[in-house]
Amino acid sequence: MKEKKTKKILQAEKREQAMIEGIIEGSPDGIGIVVVRLECGCRKMAAVSKDGDPASEIIMYRDQAESICEKCKEDNGSFMRTKESFIHWVEPAPSEEKQKEISLKVIGSTTSH
Numbered sequence: 283m284k285e286k287k288t289k290k291i292l293q294a295e296k297r298e299q300a301m302i303e304g305i306i307e308g309s310p311d312g313i314g315i316v317v318v319r320l321e322c323g324c325r326k327m328a329a330v331s332k333d334g335d336p337a338s339e340i341i342m343y344r345d346q347a348e349s350i351c352e353k354c355k356e357d358n359g360s361f362m363r364t365k366e367s368f369i370h371w372v373e374p375a376p377s378e379e380k381q382k383e384i385s386l387k388v389i390g391s392t393t394s395h
């Protein structure tokens with residue numbers, strides 16, 4: 283893999299966006315969607331409430347595939363294999379301080395080194 287470690291801001295991709303919108307629709311309490319990209323290519327998403335609590339079921343899927351990969355079926359998409367994770371905020375997004383607070387609670391201190 284020749285992926286460069288650039289410090290770009292993580293944003294939802296088009297296909298993720300569609301998933302995110304679906305989750306938002308079904309989660310009236312959600313103020314953001316946690317998006318976890320796993321090393322294997324599968325995705326894990328869940329809505330989060332203003333208190334940083336889960337506001338929906340965790341949804342797992344794999345792009346252009348009928349189901350998630352064997353590995354994910356085994357370990358349920360372990361957070362150990364997280365490649366990238368971020369929160370997609372529902373507009374209007376909460377204050378920056380609140381965003382930090384929730385991110386910390388939900389994702390923890392991610393790989394920012």
Ligand SMILES: [Zn+2]
Binds near residue numbers: 350351352
């Ligand atoms: Zn997988």
